[in-house]
């Protein structure tokens with residue numbers, strides 16, 4: 001065939017030259033096309049990299065502006081807030097919408113943080129300090145907290161909690177409250193990418209609603225799972241708001257568990273699963289354990305979830321929790337801390353309260369230095385009793401302390417948060 005072709009070409013050299021030119025031209029065109037396709041590809045990639053770089057710069061600039069705004073609008077100490085609205089949410093639970101009385105800007109905050117209130121209760125000489133999580137994400141003109149009356153312990157005659165009862169019974173629209181700036185180390189970082197699982201029991205839902213709202217507002221593409229456990233519809237706070245959010249926020253997968261549904265509670269309208277929120281349920285629903293977990297709820301709830309997440313192989317660093325009280329702190333503590341609390345052999349440790357001039361032996365029956373101090377009549381201020389508000393901070397004159405778990409308030413070097421620590425040996429504190 002080639003011999004035939006070469007013979008034909010030799011017979012007609014002009015035609016041969018023509019073919020050579022045509023093939024050459026075709027090759028050139030093909031090379032140009034490949035070259036321009038490669039150039040277009042590189043251009044596209046360069047433009048994409050440039051867009052990413054710009055997006056990063058914009059994000060960083062926004063963060064800087066936010067930090068500056070936050071610093072400008074933040075306040076030290078107490079600021080007066082007016083109760084703009086008080087909205088009943090469900091049994092014994094109210095939301096309070098708070099506007100700054102001075103009418104100035106509100107600093108933004110991180111979803112999951114809390115406000116600290118100094119409550120001037122009738123008949124008390126000193127204010128009662130209580131922390132309440134912000135239950136909505138940062139809005140231009142109000143903060144919101146959602147407060148449930150703290151019932152007395154089962155089978156006791158004790159009165160219900162003083163702070164929460166004051167909010168539920170006495171605080172009304174138009175009242176002015178003393179509030180400290182948003183604070184706390186339990187928050188969801190909107191800059192992170194890892195998918196999130198929000199896990200709430202009862203009133204522990206408040207910081208999770210702030211987180212879910214913040215993710216929606218930020219148009220986050222993060223996958224978000226939201227597990228909420230309540231007894232029944234009567235305790236299902238912020239239901240309408242969360243249902244509406246789940247309907248419009250396509251990344252959010254909401255799973256509500258009722259442990260004791262009422263006769264009128266309807267599956268798939270009010271709740272999705274009968275029973276408690278458990279890690280077994282998560283194992284059935286989540287494609288893997290590769291998530292960042294945020295949890296808040298009663299002590300037993302926190303203990304079972306944190307233990308089971310560990311057993312599922314979730315690193316402690318991916319599990320963040322907020323404790324609304326010391327019981328929750330203790331129960332969510334790491335196994336090492338729990339063991340040190342329950343199994344440590346008793347060795348005589350002397351605690352000296354320097355200001356009061358009292359020397360006592362540490363007793364394992366007490367769960368914190370604060371409890372020991374109170375039992376001996378040594379006065380230490382206390383607010384949240386969970387290591388968050390910093391009211392119980394006392395200087396350590398000598399010795400060291402051991403903490404029960406993560407805490408929100410910063411314990412300066414040389415001081416300790418007495419509500420969540422115990423002595424590690426002989427100790428002298430300035431109380």
Ligand SMILES: Cc1cc2nc3c(=O)[nH]c(=O)nc-3n(C[C@H](O)[C@H](O)[C@H](O)COP(=O)(O)OP(=O)(O)OC[C@H]3O[C@@H](n4cnc5c(N)ncnc54)[C@H](O)[C@@H]3O)c2cc1C
Pocket residue numbers: 114130131132133134145146147148149150151152153158159160161162163164165203206207322323324325384386388
């Ligand atoms: C960071 C943080 C965020 C929080 N966020 C929220 C939130 O969003 N919403 C919310 O509702 N709560 C929240 N809390 C909990 C809140 O701060 C209070 O701890 C809660 O409202 C109880 O305070 P209280 O003054 O009502 O109860 P307290 O008066 O402190 O009483 C606590 C318990 O002790 C019982 N009691 C009373 N007298 C006695 C006695 N003599 N002996 C034994 N027991 C007694 C009471 O009945 C009650 O059960 C949060 C806590 C923290 C630390």
